[in-house]
Amino acid sequence: MAIPEHNSRLTSRTRIAMVVRQFSTAGGLELYAHKVVEGLLDCGLNVTVLCEQNESTLSSSNLRVVEFHVAPGPKRKRLKYLYHAATRALQEHGPFDVIHSQHCPVAGANVVTFHNHTSSRLSSVGLGWEKALNNVKRVFIPAYRLRQQQDELLCLDAGCLIFPAEVMQQDYYLSFPFLNHSRKPYVVAHPGADLGTTTAVAAAAPSSAQSSGECAASDSEMLRSHESECFNFLFVGRGFRKKGLDILLCACRLLRQRGRNFALNIAGLKEKPADSFRLRCMGLQDVVNYMGFCKDMDDVYRNAVAIILPSRVEPFGMAPVQAMQRGLVPIVSRVCGVAEVLTHEHDALLLNNHLSAPELAKLMEQIMDDAGLRDVLSRNARVTARAISWSATVDETVRAYEIVLNKCEEQMCSRKSDPEKNDDGASMRRINTGASINQDRTMETEPTSFR
Numbered sequence: 167m168a169i170p171e172h173n174s175r176l177t178s179r180t181r182i183a184m185v186v187r188q189f190s191t192a193g194g195l196e197l198y199a200h201k202v203v204e205g206l207l208d209c210g211l212n213v214t215v216l217c218e219q220n221e222s223t224l225s226s227s228n229l230r231v232v233e234f235h236v237a238p239g240p241k242r243k244r245l246k247y248l249y250h251a252a253t254r255a256l257q258e259h260g261p262f263d264v265i266h267s268q269h270c271p272v273a274g275a276n277v278v279t280f281h282n283h284t285s286s287r288l289s290s291v292g293l294g295w296e297k298a299l300n301n302v303k304r305v306f307i308p309a310y311r312l313r314q315q316q317d318e319l320l321c322l323d324a325g326c327l328i329f330p331a332e333v334m335q336q337d338y339y340l341s342f343p344f345l346n347h348s349r350k351p352y353v354v355a356h357p358g359a360d361l362g363t364t365t366a367v368a369a370a371a372p373s374s375a376q377s378s379g380e381c382a383a384s385d386s387e388m389l390r391s392h393e394s395e396c397f398n399f400l401f402v403g404r405g406f407r408k409k410g411l412d413i414l415l416c417a418c419r420l421l422r423q424r425g426r427n428f429a430l431n432i433a434g435l436k437e438k439p440a441d442s443f444r445l446r447c448m449g450l451q452d453v454v455n456y457m458g459f460c461k462d463m464d465d466v467y468r469n470a471v472a473i474i475l476p477s478r479v480e481p482f483g484m485a486p487v488q489a490m491q492r493g494l495v496p497i498v499s500r501v502c503g504v505a506e507v508l509t510h511e512h513d514a515l516l517l518n519n520h521l522s523a524p525e526l527a528k529l530m531e532q533i534m535d536d537a538g539l540r541d542v543l544s545r546n547a548r549v550t551a552r553a554i555s556w557s558a559t560v561d562e563t564v565r566a567y568e569i570v571l572n573k574c575e576e577q578m579c580s581r582k583s584d585p586e587k588n589d590d591g592a593s594m595r596r597i598n599t600g601a602s603i604n605q606d607r608t609m610e611t612e613p614t615s616f617r
Contacts, residue, residue, distance in 0.1 A: 175571040176564065182206065182213045183260065185252055185275065186268040189231060190221035194484050195281040198330070198357050199268040200224070205560030214262070216255045218248065232259055242309050245271060245316065264567050271316040276570045278320045279328040283479050284341040285314050291478045291501055293521060296407065318342055325570040327352040328563060330482045331503025353566045356507060358556030359487045397428040397534050400470035400494065402485035404434045410476030410499060416523035417530060419448045426534065429453055431470060433460045467492045471540070472533050476520055477502050490551035493544040497529050507554060513546035
């Protein structure tokens with residue numbers, strides 16, 4: 167990768183601050199930010215990572231990592247402390263030309279990547295009672311109000327927004343109408359397929375030298391091995407309703423009532439007494455297996471034919487992409503961000519109504535009964551996963567930087583007639599560090615949504 171030659175404003179002297187709570191390769195948000203930093207360094211750019219906790223081993227002459235301290239306390243107060251600590255770190259180690267927040271509350275960020283849906287998302291995609299309850303929480307629970315407020319201020323400060331999926335962009339522009347009114351620029355930067363979790367998973371993807379015939383043979387052999395035995399589905403996640411696990415269990419109950427021979431493995435959740443009671447009531451105690459935390463995900467994927475992600479709330483969904491690298495067939499709800507890179511009955515089966523257990527059960531039966539379709543979907547899923555690259559994520563991030571720098575240049579040109587605001591761009595850089603932002607407004611005033 168190299169710095170785009172056509173843009174003289176983005177150079178090796180461009181000072182970039184990446185603000186993230188945890189600089190690490192563990193976790194979706196953290197891995198995303200880490201991969202972006204790696205890509206920016208490959209472009210020859212200078213990056214300063216400001217974080218609460220550094221767990222990265224990444225090293226480069228163009229990389230500086232600064233840790234800031236956040237005082238302990240309850241969740242709501244920690245969010246306030248985080249905002250002030252991150253803003254203070256920017257002021258102490260700046261100035262910067264680009265301040266990129268990875269959904270971390272901070273003053274003066276001119277580029278923001280949003281990794282979580284807004285607090286109002288469940289009010290749009292949940293069941294009736296979930297919508298009502300979420301609306302009540304958004305009004306009366308302080309943590310919900312603070313989260314909404316911080317997201318709003320990040321949107322206001324930023325010159326360009328980045329989203330991991332179109333569904334995220336639609337959520338934010340619907341929740342904050344001023345984004346549409348001001349025509350706030352944005353880019354969509356999907357995550358890459360290389361999750362960097364285990365070498366086994368990466369090695370499972372066929373090399374460029376492997377022929378398509380060998381890949382097809384491998385897929386067919388793997389799928390045929392499951393035909394004469396129990397058909398294994400896989401769910402990966404740590405949520406219940408937001409991840410759609412309740413709908414998936416209802417679909418499993420329908421399959422069980424029809425006498426289908428299958429099993430569902432749940433990776434990421436440990437079985438609790440309430441889960442055991444639920445499974446007994448649904449007649450699924452010998453069908454569903456809670457696996458808890460799984461360190462060796464390669465082994466988990468090896469023992470499944472299809473992965474199911476029926477989420478209500480899912481910014482992207484990286485587990486299906488990792489599974490696709492091994493040839494698993496994804497069944498994904500259309501409200502998930504990852505559905506945007508998949509095609510129904512080509513490399514996946516897409517669930518139109520994420521709240522419909524009968525529709526999900528029908529898709530599961532379709533995979534179980536049609537071996538030819540399984541083979542095609544598995545083979546194409548591998549191809550799709552290989553095409554999802556982090557380099558494209560970095561390219562879109564760089565494009566967001568260019569938008570912000572061009573905007574700053576235009577603003578500086580408009581100030582040439584005013585010597586007090588010119589000063590060779592120093593005033594603009596001071597704005598970028600967040601030094602001119604009134605920090606108290608984020609914690610003491612209510613967002614416009616609730617005024």
